[in-house]
Amino acid sequence: MNFRARLGKRITFGVGITLAVAYFFPFFLVFVNSFKLKYDILANPLSLPVQITWDNFQQAFAKMNFFRALTNSLIITVFSVSLLIIFSSMLAYYLARTKNKTSKYIFLILVASMIVPFQALMIPFMARFAPLVSFNNRGALIFFYIGFGTALSTFLYHGFISTIPTEIDEAASIDGASDMVAFWRIIFPMMRPITATVAIINALWIWNDFLLPRLVLTEETQTLPLSTYLFYGQYSVEYGQAMAGLALAVIPIVIFYLILQKQFISGISQGAVK
Amino acid sequence: MPKARTTKKFLKFAGAPLAIFTIVLVVPFVNGFYYTFTDWNGFKTTKLVGFTNYADSFADPKFWTTLRFTALFVVVSLILVNVVAFGLALIVTSKLRSKNFLRTFFFVPNLIGGVVLGVIWQFIFNSALVSLANKYDWEFFKQSWLQDTNKAFWALIIVTVWQSSGYMMIVYITGLVSIENDVLEASQIDGASPLRTLFSIKIPLMVQAFTIALFLTLRSGFMAYDVNVALTDGGPFRTTELISLHIFQDAFLEGDFGTGQAKAVIMFLMVAIAALVQVSVSKRYEVQR
Numbered sequence: 001m002n003f004r005a006r007l008g009k010r011i012t013f014g015v016g017i018t019l020a021v022a023y024f025f026p027f028f029l030v031f032v033n034s035f036k037l038k039y040d041i042l043a044n045p046l047s048l049p050v051q052i053t054w055d056n057f058q059q060a061f062a063k064m065n066f067f068r069a070l071t072n073s074l075i076i077t078v079f080s081v082s083l084l085i086i087f088s089s090m091l092a093y094y095l096a097r098t099k100n101k102t103s104k105y106i107f108l109i110l111v112a113s114m115i116v117p118f119q120a121l122m123i124p125f126m127a128r129f130a131p132l133v134s135f136n137n138r139g140a141l142i143f144f145y146i147g148f149g150t151a152l153s154t155f156l157y158h159g160f161i162s163t164i165p166t167e168i169d170e171a172a173s174i175d176g177a178s179d180m181v182a183f184w185r186i187i188f189p190m191m192r193p194i195t196a197t198v199a200i201i202n203a204l205w206i207w208n209d210f211l212l213p214r215l216v217l218t219e220e221t222q223t224l225p226l227s228t229y230l231f232y233g234q235y236s237v238e239y240g241q242a243m244a245g246l247a248l249a250v251i252p253i254v255i256f257y258l259i260l261q262k263q264f265i266s267g268i269s270q271g272a273v274k
Numbered sequence: 275m276p277k278a279r280t281t282k283k284f285l286k287f288a289g290a291p292l293a294i295f296t297i298v299l300v301v302p303f304v305n306g307f308y309y310t311f312t313d314w315n316g317f318k319t320t321k322l323v324g325f326t327n328y329a330d331s332f333a334d335p336k337f338w339t340t341l342r343f344t345a346l347f348v349v350v351s352l353i354l355v356n357v358v359a360f361g362l363a364l365i366v367t368s369k370l371r372s373k374n375f376l377r378t379f380f381f382v383p384n385l386i387g388g389v390v391l392g393v394i395w396q397f398i399f400n401s402a403l404v405s406l407a408n409k410y411d412w413e414f415f416k417q418s419w420l421q422d423t424n425k426a427f428w429a430l431i432i433v434t435v436w437q438s439s440g441y442m443m444i445v446y447i448t449g450l451v452s453i454e455n456d457v458l459e460a461s462q463i464d465g466a467s468p469l470r471t472l473f474s475i476k477i478p479l480m481v482q483a484f485t486i487a488l489f490l491t492l493r494s495g496f497m498a499y500d501v502n503v504a505l506t507d508g509g510p511f512r513t514t515e516l517i518s519l520h521i522f523q524d525a526f527l528e529g530d531f532g533t534g535q536a537k538a539v540i541m542f543l544m545v546a547i548a549a550l551v552q553v554s555v556s557k558r559y560e561v562q563r
Contacts (some may be wrong), residue, residue: 001396091291116303236397
């Protein structure tokens with residue numbers, strides 16, 4: 001390698017490391033300060049803790065009802081994503097395999113609907129669904145996520161199904177398998193890669209969503225972003241506790257990401273290219 | 275296939291998802307359009323009122339503040355997010371050994387929801403920077419940035435760039451690695467400099483990635499809500515309200531359902547028109563391979 005190429009590599013590395021530190025710095029501040037006393041935070045937010053206190057975490061755990069919020073987030077995300085996978089894969093299979101005008105128009109409407117921002121229909125939406133929400137708000141929220149997530153998930157599955165040869169369906173049908181059996185036993189297992197993409201994209205969206213849960217959920221059914229926001233609003237002067245609360249909100253998803261990093265990155269790049 | 279069997283298959287495979295999609299998305303959307311021409315108060319309508327709700331929306335000076343603020347936000351965040359994201363993508367597709375490690379760091383803010391990110395930065399701007407500024411006498415940070423409309427705008431931009439650039443970086447990485455190696459080798463043999471290769475070979479061959487990334491940032495710029503709520507909540511004096519938050523405040527805080535919904539329709543039209551123009555312009559630059 002010649003001198004110029006080596007220098008270029010050095011510079012790229014320097015810029016990369018500097019940016020990585022800058023990107024991570026806000027999280028560093030949160031973690032460091034979550035172990036400090038209020039006085040130490042105000043004196044110098046950058047310093048490492050002089051004496052480590054776990055009290056902040058204990059307080060934050062209790063006050064933001066961490067386990068309840070985590071359970072709510074998990075229930076809502078798991079149910080919504082599973083149902084979205086089941087429904088949108090079936091819909092996409094039908095639309096991709098039925099070559100007629102109706103299925104073409106349905107597909108076009110689904111694609112066009114992706115441009116509609118939720119805010120454009122939020123007000124009539126809330127007016128219409130108020131009774132359903134007061135009946136069971138977690139169930140209602142899952143129902144809403146299926147409605148709003150169908151278009152993108154179906155679109156992703158549709159693109160993938162087009163690459164599976166129709167001979168496979170025909171072979172299954174000659175062997176006497178019904179439509180449903182053929183789909184779930186043969187086609188669905190072949191779509192593992194795109195199912196992973198659909199799962200990751202929807203899970204990230206639903207786990208972090210704020211506006212819809214804010215409109216729909218009550219105190220008992222709060223998800224993690226909602227309870228973090230309300231907790232911070234109430235205790236932002238208790239800096240240590242507020243930082244511990246933020247750290248608790250960040251940790252679960254980061255752990256999940258570090259375990260499944262490859263799937264996250266390939267899932268997002270697949271979802272974006274389609 | 276006999277008609278009855280086709281219908282049965284349609285209902286089995288497409289019935290439930292299409293029904294839910296229609297109930298949740300299509301019906302409220304169509305309703306919303308209709309309500310803007312009536313005296314709807316959130317519960318019932320008694321008569322048609324023509325364009326009154328739209329006229330009222332445009333007569334509201336706060337709405338103009340929001341429109342200007344949103345337009346500026348969309349343009350500046352669109353440019354900065356994409357420039358930074360493209361730069362990050364170039365770094366992590368270079369020959370560095372640490373590139374996967376760097377990619378992890380750049381992507382992490384994207385995993386976390388806008389509210390939590392916004393609240394973290396609220397602490398940074400309101401408390402951490404102010405206390406450091408007083409300690410080391412930095413005039414620039416002594417008063418919180420979030421208390422000044424112009425500085426709060428840049429605070430919003432900083433958080434948005436930090437949050438979204440990781441995602442767009444992935445889009446650009448996908449574009450960069452899709453370029454065939456023999457094209458790059460050919461340009462190297464012809465003696466093209468790295469910069470020349472970037473502008474004359476790489477960028478023209480990955481316009482599709484730009485189309486997608488620009489579309490996504492345009493859409494999320496118009497829809498930005500979480501970071502806005504958590505960082506400034508519209509303050510000081512409703513001067514930093516992006517359009518989502520403005521509609522939310524109008525409808526759910528002040529109870530103006532008619533004008534709120536008219537503004538929501540205006541927002542939809544802006545997003546749709548901007549996205550159509552952007553996509554059709556950038557499609558023109560895409561190369562068939």
